[in-house]
Amino acid sequence: MTEYLLILISTILVNNFVLVQFLGLCPFMGVSGKLETAMGMSLATTFVLTLSSVCSYLAYTYLLAPLDLVFLKTITFILVIAVVVQFTEMVVRKTSPLLYRVLGIFLPLITTNCAVLGVALLNLNKNNNFVESVLYGFGAAAGFSLVLVLFAAMRERIAVADVPVPFRGAAIGMVTAGLMSLAFLGFTGLVSV
Amino acid sequence: MTQLWNFSGGIHPAEHKQLSTTRAIQAAGIPKQLVLPLQQHIGEPAEPVVAVGDHVLKGQKIADVSHGMGVPVHAPTSGVIESIGDYPVPHPSGMSDTCIVLKPDGKDEWCERYPISDYRKLDRDQVLDIIHSAGVAGMGGAGFPTYIKLKPRRDRKVDTLILNGAECEPYITADDMTMREKADEVVAGLKVMAWILRPERCVIGIEDNKPEAAAALREASQGTKIEIAIIPTKYPSGGEKQLIQVLTGMEVPSGGIPADIGVMCQNIGTAVAVARAVFEGTPLIARIVTLTGEALGKPGNFDVLLGTPVDYLLEQAGLKPDRVSRLVLGGPMMGYTLTTTTVPVIKTSNCIIAATASELPAPPPEQACIRCGQCAEVCPMELLPQQLFWHAKAAEFEKAEHLNLFDCIDCGACSYVCPSSIPLVQYYRYAKGEIRMQRAEQLKSDRARERFEARQERLEREQQGKELRRKERAKAASEAQTKKKAEAEKAAANGEAVDERAATSALVEQALARKKASTKAAQAQQAHTATPPEPAQEMPDMEVLEKQFAQAQAKLETMQAMLEDAKTQQADNVEKLERAVAKNHDRVKRAEDALAEAQSETQPTE
Amino acid sequence: MWTGIIIAVLVLLGLALVFGGLLGFASERFRVEGNPLVEQIDALLPQTQCGQCGFPGCRPYAESIANGDAINRCPPGGESTIKALADLLDVEPQPLDAEHGVEQARRVAVIREDECIGCTKCIQACPVDAILGAAKHMHTVIESECTGCDLCVEPCPVDCIDMITIEPDIRGWVWTQPKAGVIATDRQEANS
Numbered sequence: 004m005t006e007y008l009l010i011l012i013s014t015i016l017v018n019n020f021v022l023v024q025f026l027g028l029c030p031f032m033g034v035s036g037k038l039e040t041a042m043g044m045s046l047a048t049t050f051v052l053t054l055s056s057v058c059s060y061l062a063y064t065y066l067l068a069p070l071d072l073v074f075l076k077t078i079t080f081i082l083v084i085a086v087v088v089q090f091t092e093m094v095v096r097k098t099s100p101l102l103y104r105v106l107g108i109f110l111p112l113i114t115t116n117c118a119v120l121g122v123a124l125l126n127l128n129k130n131n132n133f134v135e136s137v138l139y140g141f142g143a144a145a146g147f148s149l150v151l152v153l154f155a156a157m158r159e160r161i162a163v164a165d166v167p168v169p170f171r172g173a174a175i176g177m178v179t180a181g182l183m184s185l186a187f188l189g190f191t192g193l194v195s196v
Numbered sequence: 197m198t199q200l201w202n203f204s205g206g207i208h209p210a211e212h213k214q215l216s217t218t219r220a221i222q223a224a225g226i227p228k229q230l231v232l233p234l235q236q237h238i239g240e241p242a243e244p245v246v247a248v249g250d251h252v253l254k255g256q257k258i259a260d261v262s263h264g265m266g267v268p269v270h271a272p273t274s275g276v277i278e279s280i281g282d283y284p285v286p287h288p289s290g291m292s293d294t295c296i297v298l299k300p301d302g303k304d305e306w307c308e309r310y311p312i313s314d315y316r317k318l319d320r321d322q323v324l325d326i327i328h329s330a331g332v333a334g335m336g337g338a339g340f341p342t343y344i345k346l347k348p349r350r351d352r353k354v355d356t357l358i359l360n361g362a363e364c365e366p367y368i369t370a371d372d373m374t375m376r377e378k379a380d381e382v383v384a385g386l387k388v389m390a391w392i393l394r395p396e397r398c399v400i401g402i403e404d405n406k407p408e409a410a411a412a413l414r415e416a417s418q419g420t421k422i423e424i425a426i427i428p429t430k431y432p433s434g435g436e437k438q439l440i441q442v443l444t445g446m447e448v449p450s451g452g453i454p455a456d457i458g459v460m461c462q463n464i465g466t467a468v469a470v471a472r473a474v475f476e477g478t479p480l481i482a483r484i485v486t487l488t489g490e491a492l493g494k495p496g497n498f499d500v501l502l503g504t505p506v507d508y509l510l511e512q513a514g515l516k517p518d519r520v521s522r523l524v525l526g527g528p529m530m531g532y533t534l535t536t537t538t539v540p541v542i543k544t545s546n547c548i549i550a551a552t553a554s555e556l557p558a559p560p561p562e563q564a565c566i567r568c569g570q571c572a573e574v575c576p577m578e579l580l581p582q583q584l585f586w587h588a589k590a591a592e593f594e595k596a597e598h599l600n601l602f603d604c605i606d607c608g609a610c611s612y613v614c615p616s617s618i619p620l621v622q623y624y625r626y627a628k629g630e631i632r633m634q635r636a637e638q639l640k641s642d643r644a645r646e647r648f649e650a651r652q653e654r655l656e657r658e659q660q661g662k663e664l665r666r667k668e669r670a671k672a673a674s675e676a677q678t679k680k681k682a683e684a685e686k687a688a689a690n691g692e693a694v695d696e697r698a699a700t701s702a703l704v705e706q707a708l709a710r711k712k713a714s715t716k717a718a719q720a721q722q723a724h725t726a727t728p729p730e731p732a733q734e735m736p737d738m739e740v741l742e743k744q745f746a747q748a749q750a751k752l753e754t755m756q757a758m759l760e761d762a763k764t765q766q767a768d769n770v771e772k773l774e775r776a777v778a779k780n781h782d783r784v785k786r787a788e789d790a791l792a793e794a795q796s797e798t799q800p801t802e
Numbered sequence: 803m804w805t806g807i808i809i810a811v812l813v814l815l816g817l818a819l820v821f822g823g824l825l826g827f828a829s830e831r832f833r834v835e836g837n838p839l840v841e842q843i844d845a846l847l848p849q850t851q852c853g854q855c856g857f858p859g860c861r862p863y864a865e866s867i868a869n870g871d872a873i874n875r876c877p878p879g880g881e882s883t884i885k886a887l888a889d890l891l892d893v894e895p896q897p898l899d900a901e902h903g904v905e906q907a908r909r910v911a912v913i914r915e916d917e918c919i920g921c922t923k924c925i926q927a928c929p930v931d932a933i934l935g936a937a938k939h940m941h942t943v944i945e946s947e948c949t950g951c952d953l954c955v956e957p958c959p960v961d962c963i964d965m966i967t968i969e970p971d972i973r974g975w976v977w978t979q980p981k982a983g984v985i986a987t988d989r990q991e992a993n994s
Binding site for chain 2: 844845847848849850851859860882929930931932947949970972975976977978979980
């Protein structure tokens with residue numbers, strides 16, 4: 004039980020995928036202009052991450068490993084992720100056309116989100132079992148969502164503040180992200196998972 | 197002792213009330229001209245019921261609201277209507293509005309008044325009608341028609357009736373002096389309102405800086421169940437929602453009115469006006485106005501006729517023109533600067549401040565917000581002024597509205613404490629105005645869309661209807677045609693012509709049939725006789741041709757006759773007939789030519 | 803070696819088929835009819851149906867925007883509409899495209915009744931049926947419904963329709979934004 008909790012803390016805070024491991028930076032910078040968009044994106048990514056983590060684990064354990072096709076893991080994972088993202092796109096389009104329009108190209112780009120593929124591959128490295136894989140994927144998504152929402156809230160405030168002209172837009176966003184990353188580095192050593 | 201609660205926030209600015217309470221209320225007198233705006237209340241503007249040149253008596257109705265919410269305007273003194281037009285009115289914009297200008301004749305003659313000796317014998321609605329026709333509106337500053345306010349919805353019973361004697365804004369002492377000198381009228385008015393509403397509890401809330409007013413009211417209300425509650429002096433305890441919270445502990449819900457929680461708040465001046473309307477039959481034609489400020493020689497409270505220009509009053513109060521730097525209508529927190537002194541006093545004007553430069557200095561320039569949070573600490577409505585400021589500045593109106601912008605009462609406490617001198621209330625007013633405008637435009641565009649879509653539907657329906665009718669007409673026409681043809685043939689066969697055209701077409705058919713028969717016969721004859729003699733051969737041909745020619749001529753004549761008829765009757769088929777005539781001409785010509793040819797051929801042989 | 807490759811290819815093929823089938827089923831299950839986004843865009847447009855954007859009415863322009871058209875083609879909507887559309891669609895607001903007209907104060911049409919001949923041409927032209935009248939009877943514009951699109955001015959054969967700017971009224975007055983001058987960006991904007 005404690006291991007599961009530790010996995011969650013590790014993925015959400017200590018080894019946060021965005022601010023510590025620097026994966027998944029594209030949607031982090033691209034979708035964080037408005038808070039509603041960021042929340043929509045984080046929900047979509049959570050769904051994709053958890054589901055693809057599970058499917059990748061299953062595909063690896065019950066298909067690739069027995070048939071000694073371990074070398075196909077990258078392409079298989081990408082296939083799984085692409086299918087899950089397509090499915091997610093259909094669901095989003097049906098439930099919220101506005102969110103679909105607003106997320107635009109970033110929704111299919113979750114396929115190329117290195118965090119998603121990273122989770123699938125890191126699960127293998129750590130020899131996680133099924134439950135651990137699920138938690139790892141979910142924790143990674145939760146960490147991603149947390150940071151995305153925090154960053155979006157800050158960017159909204161920055162948008163109306165008095166920013167010097169050379170820093171406006173993405174520049175001050177990067178500076179802020181760097182400072183947030185420094186803050187998250189404070190969690191180092193809390194959990195060694 | 198009445199139990200009291202507290203409201204959060206609030207400030208304690210310097211009161212400056214002593215300046216105008218040294219004298220008793222003075223009558224301001226009758227100025228040379230009275231300018232009466234047609235809108236001195238919330239609702240629809242009134243329309244004049246008098247014309248230029250009319251002589252009116254004191255208290256006579258000169259304008260009334262015909263449709264919509266509003267109260268009438270009465271002549272404050274007798275005189276002649278000089279003009280009706282646009283004049284500057286007391287409004288923060290400094291714009292003009294329609295006003296009736298009355299020139300007093302100095303006689304101050306009253307019109308017929310109908311005092312009520314015992315109002316309790318009347319119906320509730322009758323008393324409300326009296327208050328309505330007396331033109332009583334809220335005199336605390338808003339101007340909401342009192343007769344409507346005193347008639348809450350059936351499901352909102354008023355349990356607590358409060359008279360607002362707090363007068364929390366600095367400088368203003370009009371209600372204070374009214375309570376001191378006219379306490380009996382205040383209590384009388386309160387009794388009328390209580391009789392209308394039948395609340396369980398009547399309270400008059402007075403700040404503790406008005407001990408004389410409290411004493412006077414206590415004396416006037418002896419023997420009644422009216423409570424006199426002394427509340428701590430704090431700005432803005434005179435705000436309706438704040439006073440209710442202090443006296444009852446209840447909060448008015450966001451976006452709601454006090455009647456939603458069974459409370460009603462009325463102004464002291466309104467109570468006096470109600471009493472006068474019912475007991476004396478006097479309409480609302482005057483009010484107490486505080487004239488104060490260090491630029492005045494004789495500051496004090498004046499009993500002013502409505503429509504009195506501000507410059508007249510300033511003269512009465514001994515204005516020192518070299519000392520005055522700013523004129524404010526209202527109090528220093530919620531009032532606005534006057535740009536001209538020709539504006540008149542209306543039902544909601546409670547104070548005029550003639551301030552020197554040191555008294556009300558020009559505001560320092562706005563500086564950057566340092567996010568100190570002082571504004572949030574003093575907000576009596578527990579809002580987030582700093583966030584509202586950021587959103588209003590960035591024009592993010594949805595977010596401002598989400599933070600309850602419309603619960604802001606514009607009290608100005610936040611601007612008062614801001615160390616960067618940011619005019620916060622101006623930002624909120626701007627945001628509120630923009631949001632209201634956007635809502636109005638949205639309503640308009642929705643209406644336009646509905647009308648456009650309805651029009652499209654109507655056009656489609658008409659189009660479909662036309663198509664349907666056209667198809668039906670075509671069907672009916674073809675049916676009628678076939679029927680007519682059958683009838684005509686039958687009639688022609690029986691020797692009766694049903695009508696000319698049918699007859700002609702029947703004749704044509706018959707002629708064609710005969711022609712066919714004769715050609716067949718000729719062919720049969722030809723086949724029969726191997727080498728018939730030429731003349732014999734030609735003879736039948738000649739006969740045939742001659743017959744043809746004769747027939748064609750006859751037909752042409754008939755057609756021409758029909759054409760003449762049609763032309764005189766201007767029938768539809770003129771064109772068709774003309775074409776038919778032309779065709780027949782051709783036929784005649786051909787027949788003639790054929791005949792001529794045949795004749796020329798036979799000639800040489802003979 | 804060959805068996806290995808063949809097995810790998812077969813496995814991948816099998817996976818692809820299975821996933822393809824799943825996605826096909828999902829696309830049927832989650833089919834989306836119509837485009838509700840068009841409704842939301844249409845709600846932001848001013849509904850004058852004037853045609854200045856180049857489309858015959860506001861709805862066709864809304865559909866075009868939903869397909870990615872520029873949002874700055876509506877003069878009656880002006881800056882506020884462009885900003886609202888930019889917020890909705892999360893794109894950058896752009897200045898009004900001058901080729902389609904300039905933003906003006908709101909106007910209403912007024913018919914000079916002395917000159918009206920009752921031909922009903924303007925009634926047929928008005929997209930919101932804001933003109934009251936009948937053949938050979940007086941025509942008049944219902945001021946509260948007129949959107950100022952000025953489509954009625956052209957068809958009038960006697961040219962008796964004027965477009966009048968609405969004068970600001972004391973009841974329509976609103977506070978303006980306080981002019982700050984101290985923060986650097988404000989000074990820059992004031993100078994630019």
